[in-house]
Amino acid sequence: MDNAADTIVAVSTPPGEGGIGIVRLSGSEALKIGLKIFSRKHKHGQSVPLRRSFKPAARKLYYGHIVDDQGIELDEVLFSFMPGPRSYTCEDVVEINAHGGAVPLKNILELALKKGARLAAPGEFTKRAFLNGRLDLIQAESVLALIRAKTDKALKAAIRSLEGALSGEIAKIRAGIAALLAQIEVEIDFAHEDADLAPAGDNHIGESIERLLKKMKRLLQKRFQGRVLQEGLKTVIMGRPNVGKSSLYNYLVREERAIVTEIPGTTRDLLREYINVKGIPLQLVDTAGLRRAGDVVEKIGMDFSWKAIQEADLLLFMLDAAQEITPEDYYIYERIPRNSGPAVLFILNKIDLSRKLSPQEVKEKFSVKNVLEISLLQGDGLEKLEAAISNMVFSGEAAAEESVLLLEARQGELMQQALICMTEAWEALAKKLPLDLISIDLRQAQQFLGELVGEEIGTEVLDLVFQKFCIGK
Numbered sequence: 033m034d035n036a037a038d039t040i041v042a043v044s045t046p047p048g049e050g051g052i053g054i055v056r057l058s059g060s061e062a063l064k065i066g067l068k069i070f071s072r073k074h075k076h077g078q079s080v081p082l083r084r085s086f087k088p089a090a091r092k093l094y095y096g097h098i099v100d101d102q103g104i105e106l107d108e109v110l111f112s113f114m115p116g117p118r119s120y121t122c123e124d125v126v127e128i129n130a131h132g133g134a135v136p137l138k139n140i141l142e143l144a145l146k147k148g149a150r151l152a153a154p155g156e157f158t159k160r161a162f163l164n165g166r167l168d169l170i171q172a173e174s175v176l177a178l179i180r181a182k183t184d185k186a187l188k189a190a191i192r193s194l195e196g197a198l199s200g201e202i203a204k205i206r207a208g209i210a211a212l213l214a215q216i217e218v219e220i221d222f223a224h225e226d227a228d229l230a231p232a233g234d235n236h237i238g239e240s241i242e243r244l245l246k247k248m249k250r251l252l253q254k255r256f257q258g259r260v261l262q263e264g265l266k267t268v269i270m271g272r273p274n275v276g277k278s279s280l281y282n283y284l285v286r287e288e289r290a291i292v293t294e295i296p297g298t299t300r301d302l303l304r305e306y307i308n309v310k311g312i313p314l315q316l317v318d319t320a321g322l323r324r325a326g327d328v329v330e331k332i333g334m335d336f337s338w339k340a341i342q343e344a345d346l347l348l349f350m351l352d353a354a355q356e357i358t359p360e361d362y363y364i365y366e367r368i369p370r371n372s373g374p375a376v377l378f379i380l381n382k383i384d385l386s387r388k389l390s391p392q393e394v395k396e397k398f399s400v401k402n403v404l405e406i407s408l409l410q411g412d413g414l415e416k417l418e419a420a421i422s423n424m425v426f427s428g429e430a431a432a433e434e435s436v437l438l439l440e441a442r443q444g445e446l447m448q449q450a451l452i453c454m455t456e457a458w459e460a461l462a463k464k465l466p467l468d469l470i471s472i473d474l475r476q477a478q479q480f481l482g483e484l485v486g487e488e489i490g491t492e493v494l495d496l497v498f499q500k501f502c503i504g505k
Contacts, residue, residue: 035150036163037060038059039059039060040153040157041058041152042055042056042151042152042157042504043503044056048134051131051132053130053132053136053137054127054129054130055127055144056126057125057126058120058123058124058125058126058152058157059124060123060124062113062126063115063126065126065144065148068147069098069100069143069144069147070098070099070111070128071099071105072095072111090115092112093110096109098130098139106143107131107139109128109129114127116164117166120157120161121157121161121164122160122164123164153498153503154501155176155499155505156498158176168199169484169494170198170199170443170485171193172486172498173442173443176505177189177190177193177194177262178190178191179502179505180262185261185312186261186262186311186313189261189437189439193436193439198437199485205247205248205450209244209454209474209478212237212241212244213474213478216237216470216471219237220467220468238461241454241457241461242458245455245458248447248454251447252438252444252448252451254436254437254438255437255438256425257437258437259441259444260313261313261437262440263315264315265314265315265345265421266315266344267344267345267348267421268319268341268344268348268374269281269317269318269350270341270349270350271322271350271351271361272322272358272361272364274352275350275351275382278318279381279409280348280350280379280406280408281303281316284307284309285307304317309418309421309422310418310419310421312422314421319333320334320336322337322338338367341368341374342369345375346421347368347375348379349365349378349379351378351380351381352389353382353385353388353390353405354382354386354388356389357394365398377417378398378400378403378404379404379417380403382409383413384409402420404416442484442493447484450477450484453473453474453477457474457477
């Protein structure tokens, strides 16, 4: 179990070789431990152990060496000290900028551990920033979102959340609920004083609840956008063999990854790649051609394909403009999940060849409104395809950098629970139920929103949030 009183240490840069690697310490003994292993380089070129009375100036770099107990120099470094509370963790922090090889960083880490530090748990530096009040839980989660951002839109959304944009919206909703609860208390007090007095503020309470419900619903409507920017839009290219699936995959990943031949059934396994389409990260999957026939290996590949289709957010259903619609096309379409299933974009490929299938026929046969026409051979219509994918995520709304988004599943679930409680409060008011019962729903909503920003949150949930982080952050 983590002890908040410990001084922790970790390598804060990614593993592997690099020009610079950073070892970070945080806690009340950070400076003491740091000075035990650092020797300052003076003007005359000699490394001299630091005197006990020496205290580095805040946020200033000192040049020198890391030395072991025998005085052997382990690495040439830059040493800096950031006293709390003006540091990332609000504690005393020491950072040692060393060479980025695995061996020098390991040696520095082991020496700091020997001098009394404890190895930090995943995300423990950010966890301390949260526990010490520098960040709320939404902002702490935004740190991870920023690190994992795969596109500029995802990065900007994470930065806005880190700066407190989402926390500010939640604070406004909580303040509105607090005002409602105060008004209800007044109404209840009046009712106790005069039993014949009808509640005077029912209309105002109802209007206030409706306004808060609208704000909460707007945030939840953007939940999908936030998840897509964080995890990527799960996009599956599907269709029968030889309609151009692998060619489209190669175009979108900008690399010849999938084998393209005229022989049906070339793709036997799933190909996956993260790509960036107009700022939208896509988890792109190329599937085996879908049909009833096929050998044993091909059927296994098709089983993988159907599983990917079930889990997708978006299906790119490809058809061949040089051929009429086949029974295989109908067979595939009938097996696409309906209702809450993935969105489907119909793509009519090979429009450069002699046509046997028109967009109008596709619309009539499959009861769809839009069909994208492309030629992968000539490159026609591909920009419209990318624009259609972007519009599907943002639906013409403001771009992510201008929006407040729920970036984590935990955030969306808690907001959903708070919305349910607020809806029940509004329904109870409409049924003229006692105000003290309505206040119970409002307090429950307030509690869920408090958990969202990290107030009154259990230790187990907190640990799960920070376990997603890497060690050193």
